[in-house]
Amino acid sequence: MLPLVLLAQVSCKIYDDEDSLQEPAYMVVQQTYRAYVDDLFRMVELADFYRSYREIWQDREASMQLADSYFPEGRVSEDGLYYEMADVSGWGVIKAGNDGTYTIKSYGDYSCYVFRNYYGYESMNYEVTVSADGYFSIKSVDPEDDAGNDSILKIEAKARCADGNVIIEECNIVSDFCNIVSVADKPLVRKRVTPSGTAYNADSGSLSYSYSDKSGVNDAFVLGFHADHVSIERGSSVVKCLLLNEVERSVDYVISD
Amino acid sequence: MSAFLLLCAGLDVFAGDRFSKGKEPYPFDYEVRIGWGGYPSLDGDMLLDGTSFFGIVDTDMSYDGYYTLSNIYRDYRGRGYLTGIISAEFDLNFRRWFTLTIGAGFSGAWQPLYDAVTGKKTGRNSGFTVSLLPEARFNWLNRDLVRMYSAIGLGLTFSAYDERDYNNMELTLYPAFQFTPVGISVGRKVYGFAEVGMGTQFLGGMVGMGFRF
Numbered sequence: 462m463l464p465l466v467l468l469a470q471v472s473c474k475i476y477d478d479e480d481s482l483q484e485p486a487y488m489v490v491q492q493t494y495r496a497y498v499d500d501l502f503r504m505v506e507l508a509d510f511y512r513s514y515r516e517i518w519q520d521r522e523a524s525m526q527l528a529d530s531y532f533p534e535g536r537v538s539e540d541g542l543y544y545e546m547a548d549v550s551g552w553g554v555i556k557a558g559n560d561g562t563y564t565i566k567s568y569g570d571y572s573c574y575v576f577r578n579y580y581g582y583e584s585m586n587y588e589v590t591v592s593a594d595g596y597f598s599i600k601s602v603d604p605e606d607d608a609g610n611d612s613i614l615k616i617e618a619k620a621r622c623a624d625g626n627v628i629i630e631e632c633n634i635v636s637d638f639c640n641i642v643s644v645a646d647k648p649l650v651r652k653r654v655t656p657s658g659t660a661y662n663a664d665s666g667s668l669s670y671s672y673s674d675k676s677g678v679n680d681a682f683v684l685g686f687h688a689d690h691v692s693i694e695r696g697s698s699v700v701k702c703l704l705l706n707e708v709e710r711s712v713d714y715v716i717s718d
Numbered sequence: 719m720s721a722f723l724l725l726c727a728g729l730d731v732f733a734g735d736r737f738s739k740g741k742e743p744y745p746f747d748y749e750v751r752i753g754w755g756g757y758p759s760l761d762g763d764m765l766l767d768g769t770s771f772f773g774i775v776d777t778d779m780s781y782d783g784y785y786t787l788s789n790i791y792r793d794y795r796g797r798g799y800l801t802g803i804i805s806a807e808f809d810l811n812f813r814r815w816f817t818l819t820i821g822a823g824f825s826g827a828w829q830p831l832y833d834a835v836t837g838k839k840t841g842r843n844s845g846f847t848v849s850l851l852p853e854a855r856f857n858w859l860n861r862d863l864v865r866m867y868s869a870i871g872l873g874l875t876f877s878a879y880d881e882r883d884y885n886n887m888e889l890t891l892y893p894a895f896q897f898t899p900v901g902i903s904v905g906r907k908v909y910g911f912a913e914v915g916m917g918t919q920f921l922g923g924m925v926g927m928g929f930r931f
Contacts, residue, residue, distance in 0.1 A: 680835065
Protein backbone atom coordinates (compact mmCIF):
# COMPACT_ATOMS: atom_id res chain seq x y z
CA MET A 462 0.00 0.00 0.00
CA LEU A 463 2.76 2.39 0.92
CA PRO A 464 4.40 2.24 -2.53
CA LEU A 465 1.08 3.17 -4.12
CA VAL A 466 0.62 6.12 -1.79
CA LEU A 467 4.10 7.30 -2.64
CA LEU A 468 3.40 6.85 -6.33
CA ALA A 469 0.19 8.84 -6.00
CA GLN A 470 2.14 11.72 -4.49
CA VAL A 471 4.54 11.65 -7.40
CA SER A 472 1.78 11.37 -9.97
CA CYS A 473 0.02 14.54 -8.86
CA LYS A 474 2.78 16.69 -10.26
CA ILE A 475 1.93 16.23 -13.92
CA TYR A 476 1.37 19.71 -15.30
CA ASP A 477 -0.37 21.15 -18.27
CA ASP A 478 0.05 24.88 -18.41
CA GLU A 479 -2.65 27.10 -19.73
CA ASP A 480 -2.27 30.61 -21.07
CA SER A 481 -3.69 33.26 -18.77
CA LEU A 482 -5.32 36.56 -19.58
CA GLN A 483 -3.59 39.11 -17.46
CA GLU A 484 -5.75 42.18 -17.89
CA PRO A 485 -9.13 41.73 -19.58
CA ALA A 486 -9.79 45.47 -19.75
CA TYR A 487 -6.91 45.87 -22.19
CA MET A 488 -8.83 44.02 -24.88
CA VAL A 489 -11.85 46.27 -24.27
CA VAL A 490 -9.90 49.52 -24.50
CA GLN A 491 -8.09 48.31 -27.60
CA GLN A 492 -11.41 47.84 -29.38
CA THR A 493 -13.02 51.08 -28.20
CA TYR A 494 -9.96 53.19 -28.91
CA ARG A 495 -9.65 51.82 -32.42
CA ALA A 496 -13.37 52.15 -33.16
CA TYR A 497 -14.25 55.48 -31.51
CA VAL A 498 -11.48 57.47 -29.83
CA ASP A 499 -9.07 57.36 -32.77
CA ASP A 500 -12.01 58.41 -34.93
CA LEU A 501 -12.62 61.48 -32.76
CA PHE A 502 -9.06 62.68 -33.20
CA ARG A 503 -9.40 62.27 -36.95
CA MET A 504 -12.69 64.17 -37.09
CA VAL A 505 -11.11 67.12 -35.29
CA GLU A 506 -8.21 67.07 -37.77
CA LEU A 507 -10.63 66.92 -40.69
CA ALA A 508 -12.74 69.79 -39.37
CA ASP A 509 -9.64 71.86 -38.62
CA PHE A 510 -8.33 71.36 -42.15
CA TYR A 511 -11.70 72.09 -43.74
CA ARG A 512 -12.12 75.32 -41.79
CA SER A 513 -8.74 76.53 -43.03
CA TYR A 514 -9.40 75.31 -46.57
CA ARG A 515 -12.69 77.20 -46.89
CA GLU A 516 -10.83 80.50 -46.34
CA ILE A 517 -8.62 79.94 -49.45
CA TRP A 518 -10.70 77.53 -51.47
CA GLN A 519 -10.74 79.66 -54.62
CA ASP A 520 -6.95 79.42 -54.92
CA ARG A 521 -6.60 75.79 -56.09
CA GLU A 522 -2.85 75.71 -55.81
CA ALA A 523 -2.87 77.04 -52.29
CA SER A 524 -5.66 74.64 -51.40
CA MET A 525 -3.64 71.64 -52.51
CA GLN A 526 -0.57 72.95 -50.72
CA LEU A 527 -2.64 73.26 -47.58
CA ALA A 528 -3.93 69.69 -48.04
CA ASP A 529 -0.40 68.38 -48.63
CA SER A 530 0.82 70.14 -45.48
CA TYR A 531 -1.92 68.55 -43.44
CA PHE A 532 -2.25 64.97 -44.59
CA PRO A 533 0.05 62.24 -45.93
CA GLU A 534 0.48 62.07 -49.68
CA GLY A 535 -2.38 60.66 -51.64
CA ARG A 536 -5.08 61.34 -49.05
CA VAL A 537 -6.53 64.39 -50.78
CA SER A 538 -7.11 64.75 -54.50
CA GLU A 539 -7.98 67.91 -56.35
CA ASP A 540 -11.35 66.56 -57.40
CA GLY A 541 -12.16 65.84 -53.78
CA LEU A 542 -12.03 69.48 -52.71
CA TYR A 543 -15.02 71.80 -53.07
CA TYR A 544 -16.29 74.72 -51.10
CA GLU A 545 -19.27 72.68 -50.01
CA MET A 546 -17.36 69.50 -49.15
CA ALA A 547 -14.00 67.80 -48.91
CA ASP A 548 -13.13 64.14 -49.17
CA VAL A 549 -10.02 62.97 -47.30
CA SER A 550 -9.27 59.31 -47.75
CA GLY A 551 -9.05 57.48 -44.45
CA TRP A 552 -10.61 60.40 -42.58
CA GLY A 553 -14.01 61.04 -44.09
CA VAL A 554 -16.21 63.29 -46.16
CA ILE A 555 -16.98 66.67 -44.59
CA LYS A 556 -19.72 69.00 -45.77
CA ALA A 557 -20.68 72.49 -44.77
CA GLY A 558 -24.22 73.12 -43.58
CA ASN A 559 -26.23 76.28 -43.98
CA ASP A 560 -26.10 77.16 -40.29
CA GLY A 561 -22.31 77.10 -40.03
CA THR A 562 -22.09 73.54 -38.83
CA TYR A 563 -20.27 70.76 -40.59
CA THR A 564 -21.44 67.21 -41.10
CA ILE A 565 -18.94 64.42 -41.40
CA LYS A 566 -19.29 60.86 -42.53
CA SER A 567 -16.21 59.06 -41.28
CA TYR A 568 -14.45 56.39 -43.31
CA GLY A 569 -15.01 54.26 -40.27
CA ASP A 570 -13.51 51.04 -38.99
CA TYR A 571 -14.62 47.70 -37.66
CA SER A 572 -16.93 48.11 -34.74
CA CYS A 573 -16.17 47.42 -31.13
CA TYR A 574 -17.90 44.06 -30.67
CA VAL A 575 -18.19 44.42 -26.94
CA PHE A 576 -20.31 47.54 -27.11
CA ARG A 577 -22.14 47.08 -30.40
CA ASN A 578 -22.87 43.39 -29.92
CA TYR A 579 -21.78 42.67 -33.46
CA TYR A 580 -18.59 42.79 -35.48
CA GLY A 581 -18.83 44.63 -38.75
CA TYR A 582 -17.68 47.71 -40.58
CA GLU A 583 -19.11 50.86 -39.08
CA SER A 584 -19.09 54.38 -40.42
CA MET A 585 -20.08 57.21 -38.10
CA ASN A 586 -21.98 60.40 -38.89
CA TYR A 587 -21.10 63.53 -36.94
CA GLU A 588 -22.23 67.10 -36.59
CA VAL A 589 -19.44 69.56 -35.86
CA THR A 590 -19.83 73.08 -34.58
CA VAL A 591 -16.90 75.49 -34.49
CA SER A 592 -16.88 78.19 -31.84
CA ALA A 593 -15.29 81.58 -32.18
CA ASP A 594 -12.43 80.58 -29.89
CA GLY A 595 -11.57 77.56 -32.02
CA TYR A 596 -13.29 74.77 -30.11
CA PHE A 597 -14.88 71.93 -32.07
CA SER A 598 -18.03 70.43 -30.61
CA ILE A 599 -18.62 66.99 -32.11
CA LYS A 600 -21.79 64.99 -31.81
CA SER A 601 -22.59 61.63 -33.40
CA VAL A 602 -25.73 61.15 -35.45
CA ASP A 603 -27.25 57.75 -36.23
CA PRO A 604 -24.26 55.52 -36.97
CA GLU A 605 -24.46 53.41 -40.08
CA ASP A 606 -23.31 49.85 -40.10
CA ASP A 607 -23.51 46.90 -42.39
CA ALA A 608 -25.66 44.80 -40.08
CA GLY A 609 -28.54 47.21 -39.42
CA ASN A 610 -27.61 47.20 -35.78
CA ASP A 611 -29.95 49.32 -33.71
CA SER A 612 -28.09 49.35 -30.42
CA ILE A 613 -27.44 52.69 -28.79
CA LEU A 614 -24.19 54.49 -29.48
CA LYS A 615 -23.80 58.20 -28.77
CA ILE A 616 -20.57 60.14 -29.01
CA GLU A 617 -20.02 63.72 -27.90
CA ALA A 618 -16.75 65.53 -27.61
CA LYS A 619 -15.22 68.98 -27.30
CA ALA A 620 -11.78 69.48 -28.73
CA ARG A 621 -9.32 71.96 -30.23
CA CYS A 622 -6.09 72.06 -32.15
CA ALA A 623 -3.08 73.82 -30.66
CA ASP A 624 0.70 73.64 -31.02
CA GLY A 625 0.63 70.72 -33.41
CA ASN A 626 -1.65 68.68 -31.15
CA VAL A 627 -5.28 67.65 -31.08
CA ILE A 628 -6.65 68.10 -27.58
CA ILE A 629 -9.88 66.38 -26.59
CA GLU A 630 -10.98 68.14 -23.43
CA GLU A 631 -14.38 66.54 -23.06
CA CYS A 632 -15.52 63.18 -24.31
CA ASN A 633 -18.60 61.10 -23.75
CA ILE A 634 -19.15 57.74 -25.45
CA VAL A 635 -22.31 55.93 -24.42
CA SER A 636 -23.58 52.56 -25.63
CA ASP A 637 -26.07 50.02 -24.34
CA PHE A 638 -23.37 48.50 -22.17
CA CYS A 639 -20.72 51.09 -21.56
CA ASN A 640 -19.85 54.66 -20.63
CA ILE A 641 -16.53 56.19 -21.57
CA VAL A 642 -15.99 59.66 -20.18
CA SER A 643 -12.94 61.86 -20.31
CA VAL A 644 -11.33 62.64 -16.98
CA ALA A 645 -11.91 66.35 -16.54
CA ASP A 646 -8.44 67.49 -15.54
CA LYS A 647 -6.63 65.16 -17.92
CA PRO A 648 -7.55 65.98 -21.51
CA LEU A 649 -6.44 63.59 -24.21
CA VAL A 650 -3.55 65.02 -26.21
CA ARG A 651 -2.29 63.49 -29.42
CA LYS A 652 0.04 64.85 -32.09
CA ARG A 653 -1.89 66.15 -35.04
CA VAL A 654 -1.53 64.40 -38.37
CA THR A 655 1.34 65.56 -40.57
CA PRO A 656 2.46 64.64 -44.07
CA SER A 657 4.70 62.05 -42.41
CA GLY A 658 1.74 60.17 -41.04
CA THR A 659 -0.65 60.00 -38.18
CA ALA A 660 -0.03 59.14 -34.57
CA TYR A 661 -2.22 56.52 -32.97
CA ASN A 662 -1.79 56.56 -29.23
CA ALA A 663 -2.57 59.66 -27.21
CA ASP A 664 0.53 61.05 -25.53
CA SER A 665 -1.24 62.00 -22.31
CA GLY A 666 -4.65 62.20 -20.68
CA SER A 667 -7.16 59.78 -19.21
CA LEU A 668 -10.50 58.19 -19.98
CA SER A 669 -12.83 56.84 -17.33
CA TYR A 670 -14.51 53.55 -18.29
CA SER A 671 -17.46 51.81 -16.73
CA TYR A 672 -19.45 48.98 -18.24
CA SER A 673 -21.64 46.02 -17.47
CA ASP A 674 -23.70 43.59 -19.47
CA LYS A 675 -26.51 41.11 -18.90
CA SER A 676 -24.10 38.29 -18.14
CA GLY A 677 -23.21 40.05 -14.90
CA VAL A 678 -19.76 41.24 -15.89
CA ASN A 679 -18.99 44.77 -14.75
CA ASP A 680 -15.82 46.79 -14.48
CA ALA A 681 -14.78 50.38 -13.84
CA PHE A 682 -11.31 51.87 -14.25
CA VAL A 683 -9.35 54.81 -15.58
CA LEU A 684 -7.34 54.35 -18.77
CA GLY A 685 -4.25 56.51 -18.56
CA PHE A 686 -2.13 57.44 -21.57
CA HIS A 687 1.61 57.84 -21.17
CA ALA A 688 4.49 58.30 -23.58
CA ASP A 689 5.50 54.64 -23.65
CA HIS A 690 2.58 52.72 -22.15
CA VAL A 691 -1.06 52.82 -21.10
CA SER A 692 -2.27 52.14 -17.60
CA ILE A 693 -5.41 50.49 -16.28
CA GLU A 694 -6.11 52.01 -12.88
CA ARG A 695 -8.62 50.61 -10.40
CA GLY A 696 -8.18 52.55 -7.19
CA SER A 697 -4.68 51.83 -5.93
CA SER A 698 -4.21 48.96 -8.39
CA VAL A 699 -2.38 50.05 -11.53
CA VAL A 700 -1.61 47.70 -14.40
CA LYS A 701 0.89 48.93 -16.98
CA CYS A 702 0.31 47.70 -20.50
CA LEU A 703 1.86 48.08 -23.92
CA LEU A 704 0.68 50.92 -26.13
CA LEU A 705 -2.62 50.11 -27.80
CA ASN A 706 -1.29 49.63 -31.30
CA GLU A 707 1.65 47.44 -30.32
CA VAL A 708 -0.13 44.15 -30.01
CA GLU A 709 -3.37 42.65 -31.21
CA ARG A 710 -3.74 39.95 -28.61
CA SER A 711 -1.01 38.56 -26.51
CA VAL A 712 -0.59 37.46 -22.96
CA ASP A 713 2.53 39.59 -22.86
CA TYR A 714 0.80 42.98 -23.11
CA VAL A 715 1.11 43.58 -19.39
CA ILE A 716 4.41 45.24 -18.56
CA SER A 717 6.04 43.67 -15.53
CA ASP A 718 8.19 45.92 -13.42
CA MET B 719 30.05 -21.23 -36.01
CA SER B 720 29.69 -19.14 -32.87
CA ALA B 721 26.77 -17.26 -34.40
CA PHE B 722 25.12 -20.55 -35.23
CA LEU B 723 25.57 -21.79 -31.66
CA LEU B 724 24.10 -18.56 -30.32
CA LEU B 725 21.11 -18.94 -32.60
CA CYS B 726 20.59 -22.51 -31.42
CA ALA B 727 20.81 -21.37 -27.81
CA GLY B 728 18.16 -18.73 -28.44
CA LEU B 729 15.85 -21.15 -30.12
CA ASP B 730 16.37 -23.60 -27.30
CA VAL B 731 15.30 -20.97 -24.79
CA PHE B 732 12.22 -20.12 -26.75
CA ALA B 733 11.35 -23.67 -27.77
CA GLY B 734 12.11 -24.97 -24.36
CA ASP B 735 9.70 -22.51 -22.88
CA ARG B 736 6.92 -23.22 -25.33
CA PHE B 737 7.22 -26.92 -25.88
CA SER B 738 9.14 -28.83 -23.24
CA LYS B 739 7.50 -26.86 -20.48
CA GLY B 740 4.42 -25.72 -22.42
CA LYS B 741 2.46 -28.84 -21.61
CA GLU B 742 2.64 -28.17 -17.93
CA PRO B 743 -0.17 -25.91 -16.80
CA TYR B 744 0.68 -22.60 -15.27
CA PRO B 745 0.52 -23.13 -11.51
CA PHE B 746 -1.74 -20.13 -10.92
CA ASP B 747 -5.16 -19.76 -12.51
CA TYR B 748 -5.87 -16.22 -11.42
CA GLU B 749 -4.14 -12.98 -10.66
CA VAL B 750 -5.19 -9.67 -9.26
CA ARG B 751 -3.03 -6.63 -9.59
CA ILE B 752 -3.05 -2.91 -9.11
CA GLY B 753 -0.84 -0.41 -10.79
CA TRP B 754 -0.16 3.21 -11.54
CA GLY B 755 0.77 4.50 -14.98
CA GLY B 756 1.58 7.76 -16.68
CA TYR B 757 1.47 10.00 -18.67
CA PRO B 758 -2.26 9.96 -19.54
CA SER B 759 -1.73 12.13 -22.59
CA LEU B 760 -5.23 11.79 -24.00
CA ASP B 761 -6.79 12.75 -20.68
CA GLY B 762 -4.50 15.75 -20.55
CA ASP B 763 -5.55 16.83 -24.02
CA MET B 764 -9.24 16.19 -23.56
CA LEU B 765 -9.88 17.27 -20.00
CA LEU B 766 -7.39 20.05 -19.42
CA ASP B 767 -7.26 21.40 -22.94
CA GLY B 768 -10.93 21.03 -23.60
CA THR B 769 -10.55 19.28 -26.95
CA SER B 770 -12.84 16.42 -27.75
CA PHE B 771 -11.18 13.46 -29.41
CA PHE B 772 -13.21 10.31 -29.74
CA GLY B 773 -16.30 11.83 -28.21
CA ILE B 774 -19.45 9.85 -28.77
CA VAL B 775 -21.59 11.55 -26.17
CA ASP B 776 -20.72 15.18 -25.59
CA THR B 777 -22.64 17.90 -23.84
CA ASP B 778 -22.74 21.11 -25.83
CA MET B 779 -20.65 23.95 -24.57
CA SER B 780 -22.50 27.17 -25.17
CA TYR B 781 -20.40 29.60 -27.16
CA ASP B 782 -21.20 33.23 -26.59
CA GLY B 783 -18.60 34.73 -28.86
CA TYR B 784 -14.95 35.44 -28.21
CA TYR B 785 -15.24 39.22 -27.83
CA THR B 786 -18.15 39.32 -25.43
CA LEU B 787 -17.52 40.72 -21.98
CA SER B 788 -18.37 37.38 -20.39
CA ASN B 789 -15.67 35.70 -22.45
CA ILE B 790 -13.08 38.42 -21.97
CA TYR B 791 -13.62 38.46 -18.22
CA ARG B 792 -13.98 34.70 -17.80
CA ASP B 793 -11.88 33.17 -15.05
CA TYR B 794 -8.63 31.95 -16.48
CA ARG B 795 -7.23 28.48 -15.92
CA GLY B 796 -4.07 27.75 -14.02
CA ARG B 797 -1.86 24.71 -14.19
CA GLY B 798 -3.57 21.42 -14.78
CA TYR B 799 -2.90 18.34 -12.68
CA LEU B 800 -3.40 14.66 -13.46
CA THR B 801 -3.27 11.73 -11.08
CA GLY B 802 -2.07 9.32 -13.74
CA ILE B 803 -3.85 6.05 -14.40
CA ILE B 804 -4.65 3.96 -11.34
CA SER B 805 -5.65 0.53 -12.52
CA ALA B 806 -6.97 -2.69 -11.06
CA GLU B 807 -7.04 -6.00 -12.94
CA PHE B 808 -8.36 -9.46 -12.65
CA ASP B 809 -6.41 -11.90 -14.81
CA LEU B 810 -7.27 -15.38 -16.02
CA ASN B 811 -4.31 -17.56 -16.99
CA PHE B 812 -5.69 -19.79 -19.70
CA ARG B 813 -2.32 -21.04 -20.82
CA ARG B 814 1.22 -20.43 -19.79
CA TRP B 815 1.49 -18.16 -22.81
CA PHE B 816 -1.93 -16.55 -22.77
CA THR B 817 -3.69 -14.52 -20.12
CA LEU B 818 -6.99 -12.69 -20.43
CA THR B 819 -7.11 -9.57 -18.27
CA ILE B 820 -10.13 -7.55 -17.30
CA GLY B 821 -8.96 -4.18 -16.11
CA ALA B 822 -10.50 -0.98 -14.85
CA GLY B 823 -8.62 2.30 -14.80
CA PHE B 824 -9.23 5.60 -13.12
CA SER B 825 -7.61 8.95 -13.77
CA GLY B 826 -8.36 12.27 -12.11
CA ALA B 827 -7.68 15.79 -13.39
CA TRP B 828 -8.15 19.26 -11.98
CA GLN B 829 -7.23 22.82 -12.75
CA PRO B 830 -7.51 25.94 -10.55
CA LEU B 831 -9.43 28.98 -11.79
CA TYR B 832 -8.40 32.58 -11.19
CA ASP B 833 -10.30 35.84 -11.44
CA ALA B 834 -9.31 37.62 -14.67
CA VAL B 835 -8.98 41.01 -12.96
CA THR B 836 -7.70 40.32 -9.45
CA GLY B 837 -5.88 37.04 -10.10
CA LYS B 838 -7.41 35.54 -6.97
CA LYS B 839 -8.39 31.89 -6.98
CA THR B 840 -12.10 31.42 -7.57
CA GLY B 841 -12.47 27.67 -7.75
CA ARG B 842 -11.41 24.82 -9.96
CA ASN B 843 -12.38 22.62 -12.84
CA SER B 844 -12.19 18.92 -12.03
CA GLY B 845 -13.12 15.57 -13.41
CA PHE B 846 -12.14 12.00 -14.03
CA THR B 847 -12.00 9.20 -16.56
CA VAL B 848 -12.99 5.61 -15.96
CA SER B 849 -12.09 2.90 -18.43
CA LEU B 850 -12.94 -0.74 -18.82
CA LEU B 851 -10.23 -2.48 -20.78
CA PRO B 852 -10.06 -6.20 -21.43
CA GLU B 853 -6.64 -7.22 -22.71
CA ALA B 854 -5.06 -10.23 -24.33
CA ARG B 855 -1.65 -10.79 -22.78
CA PHE B 856 0.91 -13.00 -24.45
CA ASN B 857 3.51 -14.34 -22.06
CA TRP B 858 6.56 -15.08 -24.15
CA LEU B 859 8.93 -15.74 -21.29
CA ASN B 860 7.85 -17.89 -18.35
CA ARG B 861 10.37 -18.60 -15.67
CA ASP B 862 9.91 -19.50 -12.06
CA LEU B 863 10.24 -15.91 -10.90
CA VAL B 864 10.20 -13.86 -14.08
CA ARG B 865 7.58 -13.45 -16.72
CA MET B 866 7.76 -11.21 -19.74
CA TYR B 867 4.82 -10.37 -21.91
CA SER B 868 3.17 -8.20 -24.49
CA ALA B 869 -0.47 -7.21 -24.49
CA ILE B 870 -3.14 -5.51 -26.49
CA GLY B 871 -6.54 -4.34 -25.33
CA LEU B 872 -9.71 -2.68 -26.52
CA GLY B 873 -12.43 -1.25 -24.35
CA LEU B 874 -14.38 1.84 -23.41
CA THR B 875 -13.65 5.02 -21.49
CA PHE B 876 -16.07 7.40 -19.90
CA SER B 877 -14.98 10.85 -18.82
CA ALA B 878 -16.72 13.59 -16.88
CA TYR B 879 -15.19 17.04 -16.46
CA ASP B 880 -16.84 19.92 -14.66
CA GLU B 881 -15.82 23.10 -16.46
CA ARG B 882 -16.98 25.66 -13.94
CA ASP B 883 -15.53 28.57 -15.90
CA TYR B 884 -17.91 27.71 -18.74
CA ASN B 885 -20.72 26.43 -16.52
CA ASN B 886 -20.51 23.20 -18.47
CA MET B 887 -20.28 19.50 -17.61
CA GLU B 888 -18.35 17.72 -20.33
CA LEU B 889 -19.38 14.06 -20.63
CA THR B 890 -17.63 11.89 -23.18
CA LEU B 891 -17.71 8.20 -24.06
CA TYR B 892 -15.03 6.91 -26.38
CA PRO B 893 -13.15 3.73 -27.32
CA ALA B 894 -10.16 2.76 -25.23
CA PHE B 895 -7.13 1.15 -26.73
CA GLN B 896 -3.86 0.13 -25.12
CA PHE B 897 -0.80 -1.67 -26.46
CA THR B 898 1.97 -2.99 -24.26
CA PRO B 899 5.01 -3.96 -26.30
CA VAL B 900 6.87 -5.32 -23.30
CA GLY B 901 6.18 -5.94 -19.64
CA ILE B 902 7.90 -7.86 -16.88
CA SER B 903 6.71 -9.36 -13.62
CA VAL B 904 9.05 -10.53 -10.92
CA GLY B 905 7.90 -12.80 -8.15
CA ARG B 906 5.93 -15.97 -7.65
CA LYS B 907 2.76 -15.62 -5.67
CA VAL B 908 3.31 -11.98 -4.86
CA TYR B 909 5.02 -10.01 -7.54
CA GLY B 910 5.88 -6.63 -8.84
CA PHE B 911 5.50 -5.63 -12.44
CA ALA B 912 6.55 -2.90 -14.82
CA GLU B 913 5.54 -2.32 -18.40
CA VAL B 914 5.74 0.24 -21.14
CA GLY B 915 2.59 1.10 -23.00
CA MET B 916 0.93 3.39 -25.51
CA GLY B 917 -2.72 4.04 -25.97
CA THR B 918 -5.65 6.04 -24.76
CA GLN B 919 -4.99 5.13 -21.12
CA PHE B 920 -1.42 6.28 -20.93
CA LEU B 921 1.72 6.86 -22.89
CA GLY B 922 4.80 5.76 -21.00
CA GLY B 923 5.00 3.18 -18.26
CA MET B 924 3.06 1.43 -15.55
CA VAL B 925 4.29 -0.17 -12.33
CA GLY B 926 2.45 -2.11 -9.68
CA MET B 927 1.99 -5.22 -7.62
CA GLY B 928 0.00 -8.37 -8.01
CA PHE B 929 -1.05 -11.55 -6.33
CA ARG B 930 -1.44 -14.92 -7.96
CA PHE B 931 -3.70 -17.68 -6.73
